[in-house]
Amino acid sequence: MLQRFLDPATLNSIAGLDLIAKTVVDGFVAGLHRSPDFGFSQEFAEYRAYAQGDDLRHVDWNVFARTGRCYLKRYRGETNTQLLVLLDTSASMGYGSHAVNKLDYARFLAASLCYLANVQRDAAGLIVFDEDVTNYVAPSSRQGQLFRLLHAIERAQTGTRTDFTKPFVHFQNFLHRRGMVVVISDFYEDPAVIVKTVEPLRFRGNEVILFHLLDPQEIAPKFREPVLLVDMENSRAAMEVSPEYARHEYRTKIDAHIEALRSQARGAGMDYFLVDTGRPLDEGLREYLSVRRGML
């Protein structure tokens, strides 16, 4: 196996996000991602029939000599793209049933993506938000951009509640260039609202990828006895929950929520990935890259 799977708890013991990102991404940079634009460069893509007004320099004369028809050679252009990571730091992201909570995991994931972009000389940016935008690093491929990103990620702290509407209106102002938008959140909101809020980004020609981070205890909670649960985003909301309820009804609901979000996101042309924070980070990343081959 080329890449070993890295346990989140192991990553947590590594000091410095840059080292973590390097450790995770190490091995993924062997392949190049491609630009969504076609250009005229070195790599052949397809033939196209000549149309009036086309530059005669691109006519394949050999084909013309054999067939008597004019065809143009099209080449796949390799360009740099722009990555924008949207990191949710609402209070619920502070939950974790093991050594690494969701926010830490999200930090590792964001850092790894930024590192990956930096390695490929892509412009990368970061928006940290909860119910409002708390930090913004404009996309750039300049020298030192990675360290600015990592520093911003490092400083990200859990805030208040999640509100997608307000910050996403702002995001549209920040995006001037087509590229890729990665949203890392636990998405505790109605899937319809989420998709409706995020969808406008897609309209501007961006690739939108949703990373849905959930703790294992959120996916399949296991309690020994009835517990008094306190909402992390609203400390006044508490509820006594029986293990049976958590075992049956809750799981049905969370599964339905995940499925609804997945289907609605894909319906809207967005990619959706459920990330279990109990699983190794590079395992999830590898799965994502295998699906997204050629896009980054």
Place this chain on the structure above:
Amino acid sequence: MGFLAPWFLAGLVAVGLPVWLHLLRKHKATPVPFSSLMFFERRAQSSLKHRRLRYLILFALRALLFALLALAFAHPYLQRTLLPASRSGEVTVFAIDNSLSMRAAGLLDEARKQAKSEVAGLRPGQRAQVLAFASRVEVLSEVTDGRAALEAALDALRPSDGRTSFAELSRSLGSIAQSLHLPLRVLLYSDMQQTGMPANFNDLRLNGDIRLEPHPLISKQTPNFTVENVVAPRRVYSGAKTRVLATIAGFGTAKAVRNVSLVLNGRVIESKAVTVPESGRAAVEFNSLEVPYGRNQGAVKIDSADALAGDDTFYFSVERADPRHALFVHDAGNTRDLPYFKAALEATGQSAFAIDPAAADQTANVAPSQYAFVVISDVGSLPGTFEKSLRAYVRDGGAVLIALGHSSMGRAKVPLADLAIQGARYAGREGDLFQSAAALDPSHPSIQQNNRWDDVKFYQAIRVDPAGARIVARLTDETPLLMDEQLGAGHILVFASTLDNVANDFPVHASFVPFIGQTANYLGRLDAGPSAVTVGSFEELREAGRKAAAVDVLDPKGERVFSLAKASTAQNIQFTMDGFYDIRRPNGRNELVAVNADRRESDLAPASPEALRLWQNTASGVAASGQAASERSRRSLWWYVMLAVLGCALTESWLGNRHLSVDKEAP
């Protein structure tokens, strides 16, 4: 309902454990932060209530489990009042004490009267049995529901001279209950003597299906005097006056003067007044007993003027006979050993034997059967006819003492005994100067009472191969010194040295006298038994395995004890009444045995009521209610409680597992 061990109920405190676990501990619910409650609903509370209810059932089961465990340890029982008829097939046993002490003040008649009134009260069809007991239990009737048969058995009840043994009664009752396979109700009529109780209380243990109802006939000790013991010689061999020593005892008596008489063959010889201290003992000595020839019936009587007359006379037998002759054979030239032997025999103080010396070469016509025993002292050779008749004599039960010296060295074997003579052991200047007796067998009658031969020096000994003979003494070099060989019914005692002071210095030591005295008694079969025995003891009539002519035994009433058939086979006899038993053996060894009741019967102190209750409790743990027409029975609930504990534990385990089936996956 009651508890055998109520203090275990303190274990009910343990019920507090599930109370704490379920009711107190669960209230300490710690709030757990969770990312979002958007997927939880208030409806979850209904599940919680259901779960709480199930926990409450578990709590109740656990509390019940602890309570039942405490209850099981406390051993609950149900006390039920049962009518006698409810003990199906119960047999009433009338056990009546007919020991010597029941002769006092008409106690036996009182017991008979009370028992008859109980017989009259028996329901039709109720079965009963009559037993009489003293040291042995006598069945007077079969198990029957016929009142006439029971009353006849009670009428046939006669007093005995035996000693009360409640232990024997308990054993017999156990056997009866076991053989009948029915519960027994035992009505015990006795004076409840303390002396009848066994030393080990465990011997009184009754089976669970025996219900004992004691009916004590006396409640306090009755004063009683008795002749406790008499010391008199069993045999005398001269007309000299003989000393008789009597012990007079009082049980529960005040200090009193009593008249004590010595009686011989029904004639009062002497009377003396003696002061007996309060509940104490006094000794009386008579020195005027002149015993006529033959077997004489002696007795010491006391004018006790108390309720129990059966222990006022102590019988003893005394026999006067001429000394029996013993043959002493020696070499004609050797006259040193006879004086030593004779002097030693006379020094023992009993003139039971008269020594007839004879030179070895003059014994051809001597019949050994005339003698009580024969001594052959270091003889070189014996006439063949004498040796032959001597061998026959030993085979028929005679006894010979053979001393070996230098004259014996000419023989290859010890005379009669056929033990090989291997050589002589001489002490000399080189090696040991002398040998001494190293190992003595004190169980042998010859040295039973005096086995201190430490300072005796043996200079010469004849080494004999002992073959199968019993070695009684050895010298320090392992040479057998004294051997006992059985030949037919008789004995040959071989002394591997001489009886003079040449080969050893034994004759000049004090231990020589008891050795000769005991050896003579052993060889002459002169037992030194007591002049009287107690009721219940046994006497051997013939040696085991030997059938012979009938042994005639007359009891104190002058009646034959054995039938003709049994008289020729009976090996022994047990004396059952006090008085004189006349035993006439075919070999002429007749005996007059004086038998006295066990003097423990003279102490009429009754056992304490506590002891009797304890005895009752050995059966069922329930004190009998005496005359009560109904009985109270305890039915143990222990098994039921334990079954409930088991059921509770299984249910708790199942229910607990169901709860845990959810929890075990939780972190």
